[in-house]
Amino acid sequence: MEPPSWRPLEGQAHRIAVEVLVHGPVPRGQIARRLGLSPATLSRLTKPLIEAGLLFEVDPRPPEGRGRPSRPLDIDPSSRHFIGVKITAEKAHGVLTDIRAKVIDCQVAPFAERSPEGVVKTVAELAASLGSQVGQITALGVSAAGLTKDYQILRHAPYLGWEPDVPLAAMLREATGLATAVDNDVAAWTEAERWFGDGRDRPDFALVTTGAGVGYNLVTHRHRASGPDVGVGLLGHVPLDPLGPLCSAGHQGCAEAMLTTGALAARVSAATGRPVTYERSLELAAQGDPAARAAVTAAARAYGRLLALIANTTFVPFIIASGEGVDLAIAHRDLVRDEFAAGRSDHASPVEILLKPAPFTEWARGAAVVAIQTYVLGRA
Ligand SMILES: [Zn+2]
Numbered sequence: 001m002e003p004p005s006w007r008p009l010e011g012q013a014h015r016i017a018v019e020v021l022v023h024g025p026v027p028r029g030q031i032a033r034r035l036g037l038s039p040a041t042l043s044r045l046t047k048p049l050i051e052a053g054l055l056f057e058v059d060p061r062p063p064e065g066r067g068r069p070s071r072p073l074d075i076d077p078s079s080r081h082f083i084g085v086k087i088t089a090e091k092a093h094g095v096l097t098d099i100r101a102k103v104i105d106c107q108v109a110p111f112a113e114r115s116p117e118g119v120v121k122t123v124a125e126l127a128a129s130l131g132s133q134v135g136q137i138t139a140l141g142v143s144a145a146g147l148t149k150d151y152q153i154l155r156h157a158p159y160l161g162w163e164p165d166v167p168l169a170a171m172l173r174e175a176t177g178l179a180t181a182v183d184n185d186v187a188a189w190t191e192a193e194r195w196f197g198d199g200r201d202r203p204d205f206a207l208v209t210t211g212a213g214v215g216y217n218l219v220t221h222r223h224r225a226s227g228p229d230v231g232v233g234l235l236g237h238v239p240l241d242p243l244g245p246l247c248s249a250g251h252q253g254c255a256e257a258m259l260t261t262g263a264l265a266a267r268v269s270a271a272t273g274r275p276v277t278y279e280r281s282l283e284l285a286a287q288g289d290p291a292a293r294a295a296v297t298a299a300a301r302a303y304g305r306l307l308a309l310i311a312n313t314t315f316v317p318f319i320i321a322s323g324e325g326v327d328l329a330i331a332h333r334d335l336v337r338d339e340f341a342a343g344r345s346d347h348a349s350p351v352e353i354l355l356k357p358a359p360f361t362e363w364a365r366g367a368a369v370v371a372i373q374t375y376v377l378g379r380a
Pocket residue numbers: 236237238247248249250251254255256257
């Protein structure tokens with residue numbers, strides 16, 4: 001049987017369905033308040049959605065105190081399935097999800113060849129393998145570090161070495177037969193937090209990721225920052241430590257030079273006189289190796305300064321910090337907190353900082369959310 005369709009769905013009916021998708025099960029009163037609808041209008045608008053099978057009423061909880069029990073609305077999250085794939089320099093990381101981005105399975109496939117054609121071939125095989133577990137895939141989302149345009153084109157992909165525009169969505173559509181959307185990887189992760197993650201009930205928050213690079217995006221009044229500079233990686237080059245090492249662009253002690261996993265490993269390797277990985281750098285510092293400890297401590301302080309800079313310039317009350325590089329901040333939580341506090345004012349509001357260890361599949365889940373939004377919002 002065909003799952004209930006979101007198309008064509010317009011105006012307030014569409015807003016109600018999205019509200020239930022993101023917040024459900026959700027009481028009718030809450031939907032009416034959020035969307036500024038009268039109870040009668042809400043009833044009139046939801047009736048056809050319930051009849052079409054898109055929404056359903058869940059058993060109400062017993063009312064607290066007096067009044068009629070509220071009748072929450074929900075969707076069936078397993079009515080549709082999506083695939084999200086994050087592309088790195090070496091691999092495609094894929095997930096199969098339901099329409100609420102719950103991960104059902106994840107798989108990784110290394111690239112035999114890193115050209116656009118080679119990557120498309122690997123991603124198509126990965127999508128076929130993930131999709132074979134369910135009857136039908138509604139859409140495919142792909143994310144990568146770099147600049148994208150209109151969810152279709154990868155304009156600049158630093159880790160893949162692709163330049164200029166690659167029509168990645170069209171190539172994948174051709175190879176898989178699936179509706180496909182492409183977006184910047186941090187923008188995609190931010191959408192996953194905004195709709196289905198820790199930012200779900202937060203109108204204002206920032207996401208910062210450290211790992212191979214430094215990623216950043218911002219949500220204000222429930223809207224994510226967008227524009228041509230998303231994906232340029234501008235936050236990666238803000239200065240954080242005048243005594244820090246140089247980045248590839250020649251800045252001394254910028255975020256990239258201080259906080260990327262590669263930069264920290266290089267700094268500890270130079271200080272200890274032997275090649276070590278990022279993970280080993282943190283271990284050596286924890287074991288008390290003085291050279292490793294000095295480098296790791298400086299990086300943790302820079303991390304706190306970066307978080308203070310974000311809070312001070314955006315006024316957000318909530319920052320999600322993640323990516324593989326967050327292990328540094330988790331291992332030196334106190335240093336990060338102290339340096340953050342030092343960069344704030346006694347008059348400033350408290351900021352909640354979530355140091356979120358996340359498996360690499362979190363990136364792919366972001367790509368799945370690009371696919372979900374493309375379908376649900378009716379993006380071409
Ligand atoms: Zn730099």
